[in-house]
Amino acid sequence: MQKEPITLTYDAIVIGGGIAGGEAALNLANNGYKVVLVESRLSVGGKMIMLSKVFPTLDCSACITTPKVSEISRHPNIKIFTESDITSIDKLGEQSFVVKMTQRPRYVVAEDCTACQLCEQACPVIVKDQFQYGLVGRKAVYIPFSIASPKVAAIDIDNCTLCGACEKVCPPGCIDFTMKPKEYIFNVKTAIVATGFRLYDPTNVPRYSYGTAKNVITSIQMERLLAPTRPFHTILRSSDGKVPDKIAYVLCAGSRDDSMGNPICSQICCMYSIKQAQLLLGALPMADITIYYIDIRAFGKGYDEFYEQAVSMGVRFVKGKIGKITEKENGNLTLRYEDVATGKLKEAEHDMVVLSVGVKPNKEAADLFKSHKLELDGLSFVKQSDPLLSPAKTSIDGVFVAGAATGPKDIPDSILSAGAASTEAISYLNQKSQ
Amino acid sequence: MSRINTKFGKELKRYGAVDFNKCYNCGTCTAVCSLSTGEDSFPRSMVRLSETGDKKGVESSLKPWLCYYCGDCSVNCPQTADPGELMMSLRRWLTAKYDWTGLSGLFHRSGLANIIAMILVAVGVIVYSFTQSFDQEGIMHFAHLFEMYAIATVFAVILLPNIIRMWYMTVVKPGYKVPFKAYYKSAGELFVHMFTQKRSLGCDDNQARWFAHFVLVIGYLTLLFTTVFLDWFSNESIFVNLLGYAVSAVVFIVTFVFVLGRIKQKHQVSKKSRPSDWFFVIWLFLMGVTAFFVKVFIDLEILENNFWLFLLHFTILVQWAVIIVPFGKWTHFLYRSFAMYFDKLRKSVPAESAKK
Numbered sequence: 001m002q003k004e005p006i007t008l009t010y011d012a013i014v015i016g017g018g019i020a021g022g023e024a025a026l027n028l029a030n031n032g033y034k035v036v037l038v039e040s041r042l043s044v045g046g047k048m049i050m051l052s053k054v055f056p057t058l059d060c061s062a063c064i065t066t067p068k069v070s071e072i073s074r075h076p077n078i079k080i081f082t083e084s085d086i087t088s089i090d091k092l093g094e095q096s097f098v099v100k101m102t103q104r105p106r107y108v109v110a111e112d113c114t115a116c117q118l119c120e121q122a123c124p125v126i127v128k129d130q131f132q133y134g135l136v137g138r139k140a141v142y143i144p145f146s147i148a149s150p151k152v153a154a155i156d157i158d159n160c161t162l163c164g165a166c167e168k169v170c171p172p173g174c175i176d177f178t179m180k181p182k183e184y185i186f187n188v189k190t191a192i193v194a195t196g197f198r199l200y201d202p203t204n205v206p207r208y209s210y211g212t213a214k215n216v217i218t219s220i221q222m223e224r225l226l227a228p229t230r231p232f233h234t235i236l237r238s239s240d241g242k243v244p245d246k247i248a249y250v251l252c253a254g255s256r257d258d259s260m261g262n263p264i265c266s267q268i269c270c271m272y273s274i275k276q277a278q279l280l281l282g283a284l285p286m287a288d289i290t291i292y293y294i295d296i297r298a299f300g301k302g303y304d305e306f307y308e309q310a311v312s313m314g315v316r317f318v319k320g321k322i323g324k325i326t327e328k329e330n331g332n333l334t335l336r337y338e339d340v341a342t343g344k345l346k347e348a349e350h351d352m353v354v355l356s357v358g359v360k361p362n363k364e365a366a367d368l369f370k371s372h373k374l375e376l377d378g379l380s381f382v383k384q385s386d387p388l389l390s391p392a393k394t395s396i397d398g399v400f401v402a403g404a405a406t407g408p409k410d411i412p413d414s415i416l417s418a419g420a421a422s423t424e425a426i427s428y429l430n431q432k433s434q
Numbered sequence: 435m436s437r438i439n440t441k442f443g444k445e446l447k448r449y450g451a452v453d454f455n456k457c458y459n460c461g462t463c464t465a466v467c468s469l470s471t472g473e474d475s476f477p478r479s480m481v482r483l484s485e486t487g488d489k490k491g492v493e494s495s496l497k498p499w500l501c502y503y504c505g506d507c508s509v510n511c512p513q514t515a516d517p518g519e520l521m522m523s524l525r526r527w528l529t530a531k532y533d534w535t536g537l538s539g540l541f542h543r544s545g546l547a548n549i550i551a552m553i554l555v556a557v558g559v560i561v562y563s564f565t566q567s568f569d570q571e572g573i574m575h576f577a578h579l580f581e582m583y584a585i586a587t588v589f590a591v592i593l594l595p596n597i598i599r600m601w602y603m604t605v606v607k608p609g610y611k612v613p614f615k616a617y618y619k620s621a622g623e624l625f626v627h628m629f630t631q632k633r634s635l636g637c638d639d640n641q642a643r644w645f646a647h648f649v650l651v652i653g654y655l656t657l658l659f660t661t662v663f664l665d666w667f668s669n670e671s672i673f674v675n676l677l678g679y680a681v682s683a684v685v686f687i688v689t690f691v692f693v694l695g696r697i698k699q700k701h702q703v704s705k706k707s708r709p710s711d712w713f714f715v716i717w718l719f720l721m722g723v724t725a726f727f728v729k730v731f732i733d734l735e736i737l738e739n740n741f742w743l744f745l746l747h748f749t750i751l752v753q754w755a756v757i758i759v760p761f762g763k764w765t766h767f768l769y770r771s772f773a774m775y776f777d778k779l780r781k782s783v784p785a786e787s788a789k790k
């Protein structure tokens with residue numbers, strides 16, 4: 001164990017390396033401020049780096065995220081820590097915060113790893129790949145995903161058998177099982193919370209059979225199936241390899257639903273489902289795609305046109321929330337719903353069902369702040385103290401919030417809010433220092 | 435032409451439904467209801483009619499009677515609009531609508547009215563016994579006769595006209611031209627449902643509840659039969675005696691279990707019990723218990739010194755016969771069976787000729 005924590009000084013800390021945190025860090029850095037960016041996972045990029053294409057422009061998500069991510073990681077004013085947990089943030093006074101952080105060991109010397117993947121080939125352990133949302137497996141030593149940043153291997157020590165196979169094959173010899181957690185202390189003047197959101201866990205709704213029926217997947221799994229860096233290089237049912245030709249979308253799966261424990265609209269799921277439907281028709285032109293909805297909420301610029309485009313491409317829209325999903329012997333699924341337009345109870349068979357899961361808060365953010373309370377709203381998203389006029393302000397002076405940490409947001413809105421948060425942070429730094 | 439009638443919603447609230455205006459028409463309730471079918475899809479359609487205040491639509495609908503209040507729809511409603519409770523309230527409202535005397539409505543809406551009526555009946559029984567100088571033999575004889583006449587009168591004067599009104603509202607007025615033949619061809623449906631309530635078996639995990647109901651119905655009818663026609667209290671036959679004991683015990687034990695359920699509010703169904711629901715089970719329970727002990731006292735030959743017990747039993751009996759049976763929840767059981775019958779009749783009419 002290292003004896004003394006390493007103490008470093010920055011102008012700002014950004015917590016969360018998703019698109020919002022990345023954008024905020026970049027804005028600050030481009031204005032000459034020194035920024036430390038802390039990400040709890042192995043790679044920065046958040047949800048966005050995992051997406052296929054993005055509504056409403058259908059730009060390739062990886063192609064616009066990767067340049068941004070590499071700009072952030074090369075920026076002289078930005079220092080990134082991945083695989084790191086903040087343990088406390090204390091405010092001593094205006095423009096004076098003390099942050100304690102622990103970096104978990106990767107068991108790979110990041111500077112030396114060339115991402116040759118020989119260790120992956122040698123490792124005998126196979127577990128579910130969390131970065132592919134369980135669609136495929138990975139090894140106990142692995143590179144998180146092909147466009148990860150940093151693109152460096154890491155050992156999942158909980159699943160590693162310490163057989164040493166990787167160590168033997170690694171050309172630069174950068175695997176080090178003796179690595180220990182590293183403690184840091186940062187003195188900073190301002191903080192931006194960009195911890196993003198969590199996805200609704202559909203196992204909370206047993207009648208949707210997620211987790212028991214093989215061909216019921218979530219929308220984020222479908223993003224992976226559609227992405228350019230996708231695991232199978234085609235769309236198929238991971239259970240039996242069949243190419244689906246009758247796909248259903250269940251909207252509001254875990255949103256706008258008191259009985260499922262989330263009363264609010266998640267704002268993005270109508271749109272990403274419409275996007276996925278269009279991409280699916282591109283990949284599988286003969287497929288039938290049906291979207292079961294309560295209301296289609298397409299409020300942003302160009303969004304309604306995007307919806308109309310899906311309609312004209314032949315995506316079927318049926319008003320009625322799915323009540324029950326049952327698996328048939330051949331793996332197909334029977335969906336029971338009321339066709340609200342005719343008022344009749346109906347059943348439909350599909351060979352793949354996508355649950356358009358909603359957005360839930362990442363409550364952890366509030367626990368990081370010890371001396372002052374970071375207030376949450378009624379649904380446990382970070383509370384905006386002045387949502388109309390200063391949407392980036394929080395209950396603590398000098399702490400700002402960006403992206404989906406305040407509630408469901410799509411990418412354009414996350415970027416905008418990151419702009420607001422970095423601007424607010426800069427004026428906080430300037431105002432008070434004079 | 436459709437017009438929103440918000441008054442109807444307010445009226446329904448007096449029958450128990452309070453949250454149905456929260457509905458945003460997602461159809462989840464219909465999709466999770468195990469009794470809903472493509473032909474008869476509910477409860478959302480009924481929520482819709484109630485929201486818009488389409489009284490005529492509700493009045494002619496038989497769907498409220500097809501629901502057995504398992505509560506699945508309410509548990510899964512995204513908006514906590516409680517569609518199951520709405521269905522229950524619609525049954526109460528319809529009962530009031532069918533009843534030409536208007537008393538059903540009053541009793542369903544107001545607990546106080548129930549209590550006043552119950553007290554009046556009790557006072558009546560006491561006054562009557564007083565005029566008879568509490569003569570045991572005379573009163574018991576009268577009580578026996580009363581039971582028979584009360585059953586006949588309640589049926590002829592109240593229940594039969596009400597069923598005819600129900601038939602008019604649900605079959606004649608909406609324009610179903612049912613051929614005469616269908617009336618006797620479907621009659622079997624009526625009796626099967628009346629005795630078995632078999633439809634409720636369709637509800638998921640409802641087998642135990644159905645069985646308890648079935649036992650209760652059979653127990654109640656047998657008790658009625660043993661006391662009224664076999665004159666259990668004065669009958670010497672061992673068989674009749676034992677039968678009487680057995681069925682009265684069944685009635686009070688099963689109702690006791692039901693009351694416990696309501697108190698614990700374990701099922702969604704029992705979460706919002708109304709005064710009329712309580713009266714129904716409690717009186718059934720009391721009838722069973724008092725009948726049982728009256729007979730015990732007779733057999734031990736101690737009734738003479740404890741005549742109050744018989745008066746208590748008699749009071750409960752009269753309350754049951756003149757308040758709960760004609761105007762209370764008992765009628766639901768009758769209307770439900772007839773609803774199946776009328777539903778079958780309506781479906782015997784080819785779709786094209788049934789005018790909407």
Ligand SMILES: Cc1cc2nc3c(=O)[nH]c(=O)nc-3n(C[C@H](O)[C@H](O)[C@H](O)COP(=O)(O)OP(=O)(O)OC[C@H]3O[C@@H](n4cnc5c(N)ncnc54)[C@H](O)[C@@H]3O)c2cc1C
Pocket residue numbers: 015016017018019020021038039040041044045046047048051053054055056084085086194195196197198199219220223268272275362364365402403404405409410411412414
């Ligand atoms: C299936 C799906 C499809 C989508 N498609 C689109 C689309 O086509 N177009 C569009 O505009 N939007 C789309 N979105 C929405 C988009 O993903 C979000 O708008 C965006 O990811 C929000 O970015 P964020 O940075 O606020 O949050 P996130 O992406 O959630 O990033 C938060 C980051 O913070 C990190 N973090 C969390 N807690 C901590 C902590 N305590 N310490 C350190 N780090 C932490 C996380 O690991 C993560 O990297 C889609 C979303 C989903 C689920």
Ligand code: SF4
Pocket residue numbers: 108112113114115116117118119120152153169170171172173174175
């Ligand atoms: S850890 Fe070694 S073997 Fe594994 S990818 Fe890095 S350099 Fe290659």
Ligand code: SF4
Pocket residue numbers: 251252253255256264265266267268269270271295296297356358
């Ligand atoms: S965005 Fe659409 S699918 Fe998502 S919660 Fe809102 S209405 Fe439902």
Ligand code: SF4
Pocket residue numbers: 456457458459460461462463464477478481507510511512513514515516517
């Ligand atoms: S489930 Fe609730 S909100 Fe949905 S249609 Fe039924 S009553 Fe309305």
Ligand code: SF4
Pocket residue numbers: 466467468469470476477500501502503504505506507508517518521
């Ligand atoms: S209470 Fe049960 S039977 Fe009645 S409508 Fe609701 S789900 Fe159907």
